[in-house]
Amino acid sequence: MNWQALLGGHPTAVRVWGQGARQLLALHCSLAHAGAWSGVATQLGGVTFSAPDLPGHGRSADWDGAEDLHLVATRMAVALAERIGGPVDLLGHSFGGTIALRVALERPDLVRSLTLIEPVLFSAVRQAGAPEFDDFAKGYAEVIETIRQNPAAAAALFHNRWGHGDFTRLPALQRDYMTHRMGLVLGQNPVLLDDIAGLSLPGRIEGLARPVLLLEGADSPPVIGAIQRVLAARLPQARRVIVPGAGHMLPITHAAAVATEIRRLLADTA
Template sequence: MPEDLIPVVEQPAFRVWNRGAARPVLALHCSLAHSGAWSGLVERLSGVTVTALDQPGHGRAADWDGVEEIHGLTMRLSFAWVERLAADGPIDLFGHSFGATVALRIALTRPDLVRSLMLVEPVIFAAAKGAPAYAPFRAEHETVARLMAEGRRDEAASVFHAAWGTGEPFADLPDRQRGYILGRIHHIAAQNPVLLDDAAGLLAPGRLEALRVPVLMVEGGDSPPIIDAVQSALCARLPNATRLIVPGAGHMVPITHPQMVARSVQMHLDAA
């Protein structure tokens, strides 16, 4: 992951970018990152004010207590911001990875508060059940939880980073960045009930089909095969979805390729 994902001590638990207009956008980052991960993309947009939150246990947010279910907790805290920002009308939602699944859950719960969605590789892996990529992916992904249960935290972080980072080996990351990931790697296993088995019911029959807001689905062309399966499944069910595949990019596409993503996001916002 890029250096920008290392937290800055003086930052609060959210960041705001005024990009020339009051139109509100709420942005939810990926796991093991923080709100500043949106900076490269957001600084290339115009006509909006973007608020990006730090998820529980990330950036300057309070630590996760390990008790409240992590997806539900993130949903609850994020939804409070949606209600605040939507006081004058529906808002736009951005989400990346785990954050994208939370953004999708918000939109499915209260579509009246959402003007548009931009989802970067929402990792609701359960959408791909039955696809050829699903079984081998699940076996590899559950390795992270097994290694954590065995107390092999460094190995768990290395396995996860190899699949979802920007390509550099975990051992080669700066000490501070490795420490940040290691301090939060337990979140990954805690997300599995929702991401692998849809415990939150995001994929219930008819639920995605009823979501009429415009959705921009973004992915990296070099992302793990499970992402193509998930994106294909979601796009087949969302009635107003547009798919953007960025060549040469991986899972961190909004961070590594912000200019390419920003062009499509701006068009998406302008049309919504």
């Protein structure tokens, strides 16, 4: 089922799978859309699984650049959780994982459990002084500079580091979709790198009193392992799971393994 509404002041498209009593809300990664959750959602029976297209993605309205992108996306997610009638089991992948964490920190009343799949909260490892951040920053600086000069080339760089498969072998429509949205990657940096939302401030993550599942791929970039290591140490109720053979796009490439771990979390928080 698909529906559209004004959520947090932003025209939003939402996709829903299932009609179970347990309410799951999932937030996708950069340059994707709600359909990226299809493989996971269809393997979770007995739940209602809702996923919005984040601002500028899928069939939701474009991001106008007037307000911080992360804030706009967070308001959207909060409004959707309120409309669903939380508390919800909140999931987020990559950029969506950082939004999910922010929602849980700012509105814990709306969150029953939290699943963070490779949240790209680079500020957390930067603050911790992890050596993996420096290596990541060098490659990311190249992507940022290329976005300004050649968005198509930047999309290829971005996908080949974070996506699944060779960018040149993707369908032309998918390549164009990603290319036209590379500006959204720049729009994420104030929170992901500079932490203007204060997500990584000392004591803040430690105060989240909710069960948290930290999921990552064994073959993901080293900075991801560093982020998950930092979060696992700071979150009081975290369980960290590493999926063998998986990379950053594990909700798509390893949907069955992801669904298995979510099922376990739901059972533990029944």
